Every structure is written in C-alpha cells, then in structure tokens.
Amino acid sequence: MTKLDWLVLIATITLIVVYGIWKGRRNRDMQxxxxxxxxxxxxxxxxxxxxxxxxxxxxxxxxxxxYGDGMRFVQFYFGLPLxxxxxxxxxxxxxxxxxVYTAYEYLESRFDLKTRTLAATLFLIQRGISTGVSIxxxxxxxxxxxxxxxxxxxxxxGILVLLYTVSGGTKAVSYTQLTQMIxxxxxxxxxxxLTVQLLPPDITFADALRVAGKADKLNVIDLKFxxxxxxxxxxxxxxxxxxxxxxxxxDQSQVGRYLSGSSVTQSRLGLLMNGIVKIPMQFGIxxxxxxxxxxxLFVQPPLFFNHIELDALHDHGYTxxxxxxxxxxxxxxxxxxxxLRTLIQAMRDNKGVVEAEQKFHTTRSQxxxxxxxxxNLIKQDKKVEKVEDTNYxxxxxxxxxxxSGLVGLLIAIxxxxxxxxxxxxxxxxxxxTIIDVYKRILCPDxxxxxxxxxxxxxxxxxxxxxxxxxxxxxxxxxxxxAVNRLGSLFYGVILGIFLCAFYIRRIRSYAVFYGAxxxxxxVFLLYWLTPIAFLWYNVIGCILVIIFAFPIELxxxxxxxxxxxxxxxx
Amino acid sequence: xxxxxxxDTTNExxxxxxxxxxxYSFVLLNLVALILLFYWFTKAFE
Numbered sequence: 001m002t003k004l005d006w007l008v009l010i011a012t013i014t015l016i017v018v019y020g021i022w023k024g025r026r027n028r029d030m031q032x033x034x035x036x037x038x039x040x041x042x043x044x045x046x047x048x049x050x051x052x053x054x055x056x057x058x059x060x061x062x063x064x065x066x067y068g069d070g071m072r073f074v075q076f077y078f079g080l081p082l083x084x085x086x087x088x089x090x091x092x093x094x095x096x097x098x099x100v101y102t103a104y105e106y107l108e109s110r111f112d113l114k115t116r117t118l119a120a121t122l123f124l125i126q127r128g129i130s131t132g133v134s135i136x137x138x139x140x141x142x143x144x145x146x147x148x149x150x151x152x153x154x155x156x157x158g159i160l161v162l163l164y165t166v167s168g169g170t171k172a173v174s175y176t177q178l179t180q181m182i183x184x185x186x187x188x189x190x191x192x193x194l195t196v197q198l199l200p201p202d203i204t205f206a207d208a209l210r211v212a213g214k215a216d217k218l219n220v221i222d223l224k225f226x227x228x229x230x231x232x233x234x235x236x237x238x239x240x241x242x243x244x245x246x247x248x249x250x251d252q253s254q255v256g257r258y259l260s261g262s263s264v265t266q267s268r269l270g271l272l273m274n275g276i277v278k279i280p281m282q283f284g285i286x287x288x289x290x291x292x293x294x295x296x297l298f299v300q301p302p303l304f305f306n307h308i309e310l311d312a313l314h315d316h317g318y319t320x321x322x323x324x325x326x327x328x329x330x331x332x333x334x335x336x337x338x339x340l341r342t343l344i345q346a347m348r349d350n351k352g353v354v355e356a357e358q359k360f361h362t363t364r365s366q367x368x369x370x371x372x373x374x375x376n377l378i379k380q381d382k383k384v385e386k387v388e389d390t391n392y393x394x395x396x397x398x399x400x401x402x403x404s405g406l407v408g409l410l411i412a413i414x415x416x417x418x419x420x421x422x423x424x425x426x427x428x429x430x431x432x433t434i435i436d437v438y439k440r441i442l443c444p445d446x447x448x449x450x451x452x453x454x455x456x457x458x459x460x461x462x463x464x465x466x467x468x469x470x471x472x473x474x475x476x477x478x479x480x481x482a483v484n485r486l487g488s489l490f491y492g493v494i495l496g497i498f499l500c501a502f503y504i505r506r507i508r509s510y511a512v513f514y515g516a517x518x519x520x521x522x523v524f525l526l527y528w529l530t531p532i533a534f535l536w537y538n539v540i541g542c543i544l545v546i547i548f549a550f551p552i553e554l555x556x557x558x559x560x561x562x563x564x565x566x567x568x569x570x
Numbered sequence: 571x572x573x574x575x576x577x578d579t580t581n582e583x584x585x586x587x588x589x590x591x592x593x594y595s596f597v598l599l600n601l602v603a604l605i606l607l608f609y610w611f612t613k614a615f616e
Contacts, residue, residue, distance in 0.1 A: 074608070081601040085594045213615025220608040233605070265582045268590075275597045279604050 001399075005408030012183065012412035016419065017163050020176040024168015029448040033169035033455050034101055034431045036260040044178050045261045045270025050278065051177030052253055052424030056138040056417040057391075057483060059188065059285065064305075064393035066289025067296075070219040072231040074286055076484075076535070077279050079240025083248055084275030088268040090502055091249045096264045101435045103255040103498070110501040111509035113440070118516060119250070119497050120436040124429060126490040127253055128462065130483045131425040132469020135161075138418040139470060140391060142411070144308065151471055157418060158467035165423045166459045170260050173423040180416040185281070187413045190406065191398070192288045198401055199291075200298050203344070208294045210347050211340065214357055215297075215364065217290040220283070230533045239535030242542055243488060246495035253428035292397050297340055299401075300333045303374045305392035309382075310374075316381050322374070329370045336363040422466065429462040430455050485534040489527060492541020493520045499542060500549055507549045510556050515549030 001009075027033045040048070065073050091103075100106055104123070108116040139153035164172045199208055212218050222232040229235065248254045248271065261267030303326055304310050313322050339360040346356040378387045398410045434455050439446075446454070473482075497516050500507045507515075523541045526532060532540075584593045 078601065078605065081597050085597055088590075088594070209615050218615045219612055221605065221612045263582060265584060268593075269584060272593060272597050276600050279601070283608070 001407060001411075002404040004405045005411070008405055008408030009412045009415075012409065013160065013415060016176050016180060016416060017160060019179060020164030020168050020172040020423075023175040024164065024170075024172030027169050027171070027452065030101070030434070030451050030455060032171070033452055034427070034434070035256070036169070036171040036174055038260060039262050040174055040260045040266065041262065042266040042269035042273065044174050045258050045266060046273040046277075047181045048174040048177045048257045048260070048424070049248075049254060049270055049274045050281070051181045051417075051420035052257055053247075053278075053421070054181075054184075054281075054417060055134040055421035055483075056414045057134060058282075059184070059414055059417050060137055060140075060391050060394060062282070062285045063289030063292055064390035066217060066286040067293045067393045068390055070217040071283070071286040071290055072219045072222050074220055074279065074283050075222065075231050075233055075236030076240055077282050078233065078236035079238065079242070080244040080278055081275035082237070082241045083244035084271045086245060087249045088271050091255075091498075092258065092267045092271065093264050094502070095255065095259055096267065100259070102252050102431050103250050104252070104432065104436045107497065107501055108440075111512055115497065115509050115513045115516070116436060117441070118513060119494055120432050122490050122494055122520070123250075123252055124432055126486060127251065127425055127429055128465055129469055130486055131422055131429070131462070131466040133473045133483050133486075134418055134422050134425065135466055135470035136473035137391070138414045142415075144306070144392065144395060154467055154470040157415065158422075158463055158470065160415075161419045161422045161426065162460060162463040165426050165463070166456050169455070170256065170427055173427050174257070174260060176423065177420045180420045183409075184413045184417055184420075187406075187409050188285060188288065191402065191410055192284065192291065194402060194406070195288055195291045195295060195397075198295055203298070207344050207347070208291060211297065211344065212290045212294050214343065214347075214360065215293065217293050227536060228531050228533055230535060235533060235535045239488075239533075239538050242495060242538035243484075243491055243535060246491035246498075246538060246542070247487065250494045250498045251428075251491070252432045253425045256428045256431050257424065289394065292394060295397070295401075297336070300330070302396065303329060303371070304378065305389035305396045307396075309378050309387070309389070313377055313381055318377055318381060321377055325370050325374055325377075329367065332363060332367050332370065336360070336367060339363050426459055426462050426466070430459045433458045433462070488534045488537040489523055489541075490520075492523060492538040492543075493545055495538065496542040496545025496549075500546060504546065504549075507546075507553050508556070511549040511553035512545070514552055515545050515547075518548045519544035 031037055062073065095103065095106065098106055098109065102120070104116045104120040107119055135154050135158050136150070139150050139157055142148055142153040142157075143150040164176065196205060196208065209218065222229070224232055225234045226232060227235075258267040258270050261270055302310070303322070310322065313319075339356070343353070343356040343360045346352045375387050379385065395414075399407055402410065434451060438454060438458070439451060443454075493516050496519060497512055500512045500515075519541055522544055523537055526540065527534075527537065584590060587593050587596060
C-alpha cells in the first residue's frame with residue numbers, strides 16, 4: 001500500500017466513525033437508542049437494510065465465488081423480492097400497530113412468554129455467531145495486506161464498530177450505513193470498470209463476455225431441479241423465499257431496521273426498494289468476479305491466492321513440490337494463452353469454435369489439476385479436510401493490479417461493509433437482549449435511564465463475544481456460505497413459529513413451542529446425516545414446525561376435553 | 571402489554587404508482603424481467 005492508499009483508508013474510516021458518533025449523540029431513552037425514535041425516511045431504511053445484509057463477506061467472497069464457480073450464486077436472491085412483498089403486506093403493519101421494539105415481542109401477545117424466549121434465544125445464538133464471522137472477514141484482508149495477525153485485526157475492527165454503535169445506537173448505525181453504502185457502491189462500480197480496462201487492448205468487452213461464457217462463468221440461470229445443488233432457480237426462488245421471509249420477517253437485525261421507519265409507508269417502501277435493487281447489485285458484484293477470472297486468463301494467476309499458505313508450504317519443507325507445480329503451471333499457462341487466442345479468433349470468425357473450445361477446456365482442466373494438487377499439499381501440511389482461497393481472489397487482484405488510492409478505498413470499502421453489517425447486528429442483539437430478556441424476565445422495573453445504560457453495556461458485551469467468535473472463524477472455509485448455512489439451520493424454525501403466529505390461528509402456544517423444538521432437532525439431524533443443500537433447510541425447518549405443531553395441538557385439545565369432562569363428572 | 575399506536579398509517583398511499591397493489595406488482599414484474607434477462611444472458615454466452 002502506498003501513502004495515498006493509507007491516507008484514503010484512514011480518512012474514510014475516521015470520517016465514518018466520527019460521523020456515527022456525531023449523528024447518534026442525542027439519545028435520551030430506549031426508543032431513541034434502539035429504534036432512532038421511529039423517525040427514518042424510506043431511503044435510509046432501504047440502505048440500512050442493504051448495509052446490514054451486505055457484509056464484507058459479500059464483497060470479498062462473492063467475486064471469488066464467481067471466479068471459481070461462476071455467477072449462479074445470484075439465484076440465491078431470487079426469493080427476496082417475493083418475501084419483501086409478503087412482509088410489506090403482513091408483518092410491517094402488525095409490528096407498527098403493536099408498537100413493538102423486537103419481532104419476538106409479538107410472539108408473546110400471540111402465544112406466550114416461553115415461545116417468545118425460544119425464538120429470541122435461537123436468534124441470539126445464530127446472530128451472535130454470524131456477527132463474529134462478519135468481523136473475521138475483513139480481518140483476513142488486513143492481516144494479509146499489512147502482515148498483522150488476524151487476531152489483532154479482529155480486535156481492532158470490533159473496537160471501531162463499537163465506538164459509534166455503543167454511543168449512538170440505531171440512529172448512528174442507520175445514518176452511517178447510508179454513507180457507507182454510497183461509498184461502497186461507488187467504489188465497486190469504479191473497480192468493475194477498471195477490471196475491464198485492465199484486459200489486453202486487443203480484447204474487447206464482447207470477447208471478455210464470450211470467453212467468460214465459454215468457461216461457464218456467466219451461468220446465471222440454472223433451470224435444472226436438483227435438491228442437492230446449492231444454486232439453481234428453484235432453490236433460489238423457493239429456498240431463497242423462505243430464507244428471506246425468515247431473515248427479514250423474524251430476524252431482529254432486519255426487523256429493527258424497518259421498525260425505525262417513521263410510518264408503515266416508509267418501512268414498506270424501504271423493504272420494496274431493497275427487493276428491486278438487491279439482485280442487480282449482487283449481479284454486479286459477481287460480474288466483477290467473472291471479469292477478474294477473464295483477467296487472470298491473460299495474466300498468470302498465483303498457484304494459490306492466499307500467499308500466506310504458500311509461504312507456509314515453503315517453510316515446512318514442501319519447496320521442491322511447490323516449485324515443480326509452479327513449473328507445470330508456467331508451461332500450461334503458455335499453452336492456455338495460445339489456446340485462448342485461438343478460441344477468441346474462432347469466435348470472432350465463427351469458425352472452428354468447437355475444436356478451439358475443446359483444446360481450451362483441456363488445458364484449463366490441466367491447470368485446474370495443478371491447483372488441486374497445491375490445495376492437497378496445503379491440506380496435508382495443515383492436516384485439515386478443506387482449504388479454500390475464494391475469499392482472497394478479489395483482494396489479491398485489487399492489491400496487485402489496481403492503481404494507488406483505489407486500493408486504499410477498496411480496503412476501506414471492505415472494512416466499511418463489515419462495520420455496517422456488524423453495527424446492525426450488534427444493535428439487534430442489544431435490542432433482543434434488553435427487551436426480550438433483561439427487561440421482560442430479569443429486571444422488569446428499572447428507569448429508562450438505567451435501561452439505556454444497560455443497553456450500552458450489553459452492546460459492549462455482544463461486541464466482545466463477536467470478537468472472540470471471530471478469532472475462531474478461520475476454520476469455516478468459504479465465509480459467505482458458512483454464514484448462510486448457519487442462518488439456514490435456524491431460520492426455517494424461527495420462520496415456522498412466525499408463520500403459525502401470523503396465519504394459523506388454531507395453533508396455540510404449547511403446540512408451537514414443542515413443535516419448534518422437535519423441528520430444530522430434526523433439522524440438525526438432517527444436516528449431519530444427509531447431503532441436502534443448505535437453502536432447503538429454510539423450507540424444511542419451517543414446514544416441520546407446522547407438521548409437528550398440528551398433532552401436538554390435537555392431542556392438547558383432546559386432553560383438555562378429557563379434563564373438562566372429568567371435572568364435570570366430579 | 572402491547573399497545574396499539576394512535577397514528578396508524580396502514581392505509582396511507584405510496585408516493586409512487588398511487589396504490590400498494592401496483593407497487594407490489596411492480597416489484598414482482600421487475601423480478602420476472604430480471605430472470606428473463608439473466609436467462610437470455612446465460613444462453614447468449616453459453
């Protein structure tokens with residue numbers, strides 16, 4: 001990093017932290033601190049929703065995912081607009097009307113305290129862990145670039161977020177998210193433009209698209225139905241719909257965002273606008289990854305994008321094997337260059353495309369085999385089952401090839417995205433802990449001032465917990481998938497509870513509570529014992545709650561009737 | 571325990587497209603248009 005990069009990075013981060021502290025300086029009570037006095041307009045609600053969802057993981061992993069697996073990941077978001085519409089019609093007016101702070105408060109009025117506490121606890125476990133992952137993601141960026149230890153980087157990142165989240169609450173979080181998203185989207189647009197500009201001068205944008213297509217990187221839509229395939233249109237529409245319904249309807253990190261809207265209209269508009277812009281935004285980020293792939297067809301990529309792992313191989317006595325693989329890659333890359341040029345010419349002339357494509361694919365698969373051998377060496381060295389460098393692809397590209405100043409900005413973007421989602425998550429963890437546990441169960445009769453102070457300390461507590469989780473997050477592989485996989489294990493059950501609450505009036509508290517516990521156990525068992533793609537757990541968990549709750553409700557009713565008749569006889 | 575808000579704004583109209591059903595339809599049509607566009611994109615560069 002140059003001095004200019006450092007200047008841009010420090011200036012951007014300082015600006016956001018100071019702005020956050022300044023914006024949230026006037027918190028008088030819990031309504032101010034947890035919901036920004038329910039005063040925000042729709043565009044802030046929308047960007048705050050997007051900022052909470054799009055963490056650093058989104059900007060680190062997604063381009064890397066497109067580099068390796070193509071753009072099919074975008075299908076994951078197809079269910080989101082459908083969920084935005086359903087929630088705007090159902091959940092938003094109910095939450096506003098009941099004047100709740102958290103989604104789980106509603107469950108007590110519909111069912112009972114234990115169901116409310118169960119849902120809040122599932123949320124706290126899931127969100128607490130995934131917030132740690134969100135802190136870890138940019139820590140690997142900074143540790144790789146600055147040579148800092150991942151541990152200290154996690155601590156620094158966590159403290160930066162805590163600085164304004166603790167003092168400013170929701171208002172600070174939402175207003176900084178607005179600024180953060182503007183900087184992030186502008187920076188990514190510039191990065192995408194420059195990636196295309198960095199291609200050789202004789203390669204047109206159309207050539208780049210055709211090559212990426214031939215390498216199966218522009219595979220946005222996959223119509224084939226396969227429950228074991230993570231990303232196809234069906235898992236995206238159905239699984240993604242249930243996941244989004246649960247994430248936006250029953251996860252306080254999102255419910256808290258739109259509850260801060262000044263009216264039902266402002267909250268609804270925030271959600272609906274998110275439904276309109278989220279998919280194009282994700283497409284754009286993945287497209288950058290596809291273009292980075294094309295770039296690395298013309299410029300030789302490293303054997304493994306995480307250079308720290310490669311250095312470790314040298315240090316641990318694998319130098320000879322690494323050098324042999326490097327030599328193989330050098331030779332194959334030259335052959336691939338030739339095959340690639342032949343393929344591009346064939347596509348331009350529309351002549352001999354099939355043969356050229358075959359040759360290109362043969363060399364590509366040989367290159368891929370070399371990469372697999374490197375990965376196997378690293379696995380052998382580290383004695384682990386899974387090693388990935390997806391999270392390092394975009395970062396490695398940015399630092400090596402983008403101009404001075406922009407590198408600093410993009411690193412700031414990764415940090416900002418992390419801060420944005422972590423701040424939203426910490427805020428929601430605080431809301432749930434203070435409203436659903438502390439105020440409701442532990443200390444019900446304190447003054448507003450005491451609750452405000454407790455909220456600040458709880459934010460600090462969750463911040464420290466997330467940092468501790470971040471220190472162990474490195475063992476999770478692809479972070480984007482890890483977070484979504486973890487969410488899917490819990491979201492289905494939470495959604496099932498809320499669907500019973502909203503739509504199935506005949507199911508009462510006893511049935512939904514034990515139905516949810518049985519469903520959660522079944523989801524865990526299925527996850528350990530079957531290869532079902534994780535998105536489907538959102539559907540399975542939700543349906544299982546309803547399936548279990550119905551017979552329990554019937555037994556309960558029969559037992560009540562029996563008891564009543566016995567009472568009458570007595 | 572939970573209170574109903576006095577300033578209930580559930581029936582307020584959206585600032586764009588005049589009615590909520592139109593707003594919802596717009597979001598869903600946008601999704602359909604994106605899927606069709608992506609399908610064309612996938613097929614065009616397959």
